[in-house]
Amino acid sequence: MAAEQPLATPAGDQTRIHNIGYRTYDGPRLGRSYATRSLYSQSLRGAYGLGRSVKSKVLPMLLFVVMCVPAAIMVAVAVATKAKDLPVDYTRYAIIMQAVISLYVASQAPQSVSRDLRFKTVPLYFSRPIESADYVRAKFAALASALFILTAAPLLVLYVGALLAKLDFGDQTEGFAQGLVSVALLSLLFAGIGLVIAAVTPRRGFGIAAVIAVLTISYGAVSTLQAIADAQGSGSAVPWIGLFSPITLIDGVQSAFLGATSAYPGGIGPSYAEGVVYVLVVLGLIAAAYGLLLRRYRKVGL
Amino acid sequence: MYDPTVARLTYRSLLGRRRALILGALPLLLIAISVVVRGLAGADDQTASDLLGGLALATMVPIIGVIAGTGAIGPEIDDGSVVYLLSKPLKRPTIIFTKLIVAIAVTMVFSAVPTLIAGLILNGNGQQIAVAYTVASLVASIAYAALFLLLGTVSRHAVVFGLVYALVWEALFGSLVPGARTLSVQQWSLAVAHKVAGGDLVTSDVGLTTATVLLVAVTVLATWYAGQKLRSLTLAGEE
Numbered sequence: 094m095a096a097e098q099p100l101a102t103p104a105g106d107q108t109r110i111h112n113i114g115y116r117t118y119d120g121p122r123l124g125r126s127y128a129t130r131s132l133y134s135q136s137l138r139g140a141y142g143l144g145r146s147v148k149s150k151v152l153p154m155l156l157f158v159v160m161c162v163p164a165a166i167m168v169a170v171a172v173a174t175k176a177k178d179l180p181v182d183y184t185r186y187a188i189i190m191q192a193v194i195s196l197y198v199a200s201q202a203p204q205s206v207s208r209d210l211r212f213k214t215v216p217l218y219f220s221r222p223i224e225s226a227d228y229v230r231a232k233f234a235a236l237a238s239a240l241f242i243l244t245a246a247p248l249l250v251l252y253v254g255a256l257l258a259k260l261d262f263g264d265q266t267e268g269f270a271q272g273l274v275s276v277a278l279l280s281l282l283f284a285g286i287g288l289v290i291a292a293v294t295p296r297r298g299f300g301i302a303a304v305i306a307v308l309t310i311s312y313g314a315v316s317t318l319q320a321i322a323d324a325q326g327s328g329s330a331v332p333w334i335g336l337f338s339p340i341t342l343i344d345g346v347q348s349a350f351l352g353a354t355s356a357y358p359g360g361i362g363p364s365y366a367e368g369v370v371y372v373l374v375v376l377g378l379i380a381a382a383y384g385l386l387l388r389r390y391r392k393v394g395l
Numbered sequence: 396m397y398d399p400t401v402a403r404l405t406y407r408s409l410l411g412r413r414r415a416l417i418l419g420a421l422p423l424l425l426i427a428i429s430v431v432v433r434g435l436a437g438a439d440d441q442t443a444s445d446l447l448g449g450l451a452l453a454t455m456v457p458i459i460g461v462i463a464g465t466g467a468i469g470p471e472i473d474d475g476s477v478v479y480l481l482s483k484p485l486k487r488p489t490i491i492f493t494k495l496i497v498a499i500a501v502t503m504v505f506s507a508v509p510t511l512i513a514g515l516i517l518n519g520n521g522q523q524i525a526v527a528y529t530v531a532s533l534v535a536s537i538a539y540a541a542l543f544l545l546l547g548t549v550s551r552h553a554v555v556f557g558l559v560y561a562l563v564w565e566a567l568f569g570s571l572v573p574g575a576r577t578l579s580v581q582q583w584s585l586a587v588a589h590k591v592a593g594g595d596l597v598t599s600d601v602g603l604t605t606a607t608v609l610l611v612a613v614t615v616l617a618t619w620y621a622g623q624k625l626r627s628l629t630l631a632g633e634e
Contacts, residue, residue: 152555192562200555298469298554302462303417305558310421313454314428317446318435325436 129227132218136235140201141242149204156197157243160190164247168254179255179265183272184353186251187244187279191340194283195308197243198236202287203300205232211295215390225390233383236288240280248272271351279343282375283308285382286339292389311338316358323358332363336374345371398485398493405467405497418462418501421455422509429513440524443517444596447510447528453581456506456532457539457561463505464543465553467498472628473551481628488622495544495618502536527592535584538610541617542580548624576600583610 135144141157142150167180187194209215218228252269256262290307291300315338322330335341335357348355349368355361363371410418429446436442468491471477480490510532514525542560546553568575569582576582577600585599586606599606 148552152552192567196555196559196562199558200552296470296473298465298473299414299417299462301554301558302458305562306417306421306458306462309454309562310424310450310458313450314424317450318428318431320445321432321436321442324442327435 125222125224125227128221128223129231132223132228132231133235136205136232137238140205140236140239152200153197156193156200157246160193160197160243161247161250163190164250165254168251168258171254171260172258176258178260179251181251182353183248183251183268184275184347184351185356186247186272187276188340188344188356190247191312192309194240194244194279195305198240198283198287198308199301199304201239202236202284202291202304203294203297205236206288206292207295207297207300210292211297226387229383229386229390233284233288233386237280237284240284241277244276244280245273248276268352271347271353275343275347275351275353278346278375279339281379282339282343282382285379285386289382289385289389292386308339312340314338315341320358331357331359331361332367335363336371339378342371342375342378346375396489396492397496398489401480401485401490401493402497404480405494406501408470409463409466409497409501414462414466418459418505421459422505425451425455425509425513426516429516433516438518438521440518440521440596443514443521443524444528446517447514447524448585448597451506451510451513452528452531452535452584453566455509456502456535457565457581458558459506460502460536460539461543461554461557461561463498463501464540465547465557467494467501467540467544467547469547469553472548477628481625487625488619491544491548491618491622491625495541495621498540498544499537502540503533506536507532522594522596523592524596527588527597530591531584531588531597534587534610535580538580538583538614541614541621545617545621545624548621548628573600577605580610580613582606 138144141153164186170176171179181189209218215228219225223231248269252265255265286307287304290304294300294303315334318334319331319341322334332345335345341357344353344356345363346368347353348357348362349365349371353362355363362368409415428450432442432446468477471480481487507529511525511529514520514528518524520526539561543553543557546557550556564575565579565581569579582599582601583606585597586601586603587610588597589599590603591597601609
């Protein structure tokens with residue numbers, strides 16, 4: 094036994110009072126990337142309430158179901174009526190369901206980061222081999238993936254349904270691919286905005302309210318202004334106003350480049366040149382959100 | 396029934412630091428937008444009505460109501476410091492009533508006042524639109540504050556449920572299912588606004604009598620039940 098070993102200390106080594114036989118760990122060390130991956134998968138599971146209490150599973154699962162049910166209904170209708178096309182474009186679906194997506198971001202972004210701040214567990218993460226950049230990367234990627242699952246699942250339902258209904262394969266695949274690109278952008282953008290706001294406050298409830306306020310008020314304000322600009326005949330201002338809220342940004346990008354019909358008043362999306370500005374703003378916002386998060390977590394004590 | 400110390404503490408927690416920031420930012424945004432709209436479109440009754448109805452009453456008032464209503468009691472229950480308040484020789488309904496008064500006052504100040512200013516900027520109170528929407532947001536403030544205060548005592552996820560009610564039920568279901576509009580604070584307050592404005596610009600799906608009865612009933616019942624909930628409050632552990 095290890096405890097018997099002190100007797101066997103070499104005669105020259107007299108500096109030690111006694112050796113109670115602690116052994117150093119000499120197994121494999123999994124390192125920084127493993128810890129980051131674990132944080133990622135744990136946050137991703139947490140975003141759907143897996144591995145948490147039953148109560149906290151209710152809301153994300155409910156929102157997921159609410160997200161998918163309309164898609165299933167549309168497919169059923171398309172199959173039953175033998176329609177030539179799905180009632181809604183792949184790219185349009187997320188725009189219609191934006192309230193659900195906003196609620197999901199608002200409820201899950203604060204639960205992902207605010208509680209770590211509130212219970213002061215952030216320094217514990219950094220006592221592992223991960224660094225603050227890894228923490229930010231893992232949380233960002235986890236929330237973006239969770240959002241992607243939320244927004245891409247109904248598209249998948251639509252796509253599978255469309256193929257079962259024997260709609261044109263080429264058309265549907267193209268639309269599906271465009272839809273996936275647009276929801277990927279949307280996921281990154283919304284995750285960034287949600288996390289930046291949530292990382293500021295340790296209060297979960299307040300974080301939720303702040304995220305939802307930013308998302309809905311900006312959309313409300315922008316769409317009101319667009320409607321007024323359109324009614325006043327200054328239609329050229331409509332795309333520029335659209336730059337100021339996340340959902341209209343995504344709408345603009347996909348109607349310029351991804352063949353979507355715009356939900357803007359008048360139905361006229363940005364032109365290609367304006368679309369480039371849209372893409373730059375979206376990418377800029379995502380990068381800015383990432384940068385702000387890095388800055389926020391630079392101070393480990395917080 | 397009204398305890399000044401509890402009121403003072405609640406005011407401080409509601410208007411402290413960042414909470415006041417978001418509470419103040421929303422009204423400022425509304426006023427800024429109405430200035431822009433006035434510049435773009437000039438004074439137009441329909442535009443004013445759309446903006447006040449769509450942005451102020453449908454979005455801003457509920458969000459401020461959620462922040463003030465749940466914020467008046469939610470955080471205290473959440474971090475457990477409510478026991479210090481409950482251990483004082485105060486009746487629980489008194490605590491709820493005081494917090495309700497504070498939540499109503501905060502919601503009114505941050506939603507009705509900017510609505511009035513925005514209305515005056517938009518069309519200078521033409522056809523009583525500004526006053527009508529101000530009255531609507533005053534009335535809605537009372538009902539929302541009572542409702543969301545109750546939610547704050549019932550659930551730890553009060554903010555989410557409050558927002559689900561305000562955004563999904565009132566905005567989404569209300570626009571799809573006509574029946575849902577009968578059960579919506581927004582429509583009840585619009586009924587009152589309709590009475591004030593008179594014309595056809597402000598309309599509601601609910602009659603004035605029904606609306607008034609429902610408003611009063613919801614406010615009283617929510618406050619009473621919140622008092623009951625607080626009497627039998629158990630402090631839950633962290634999930």
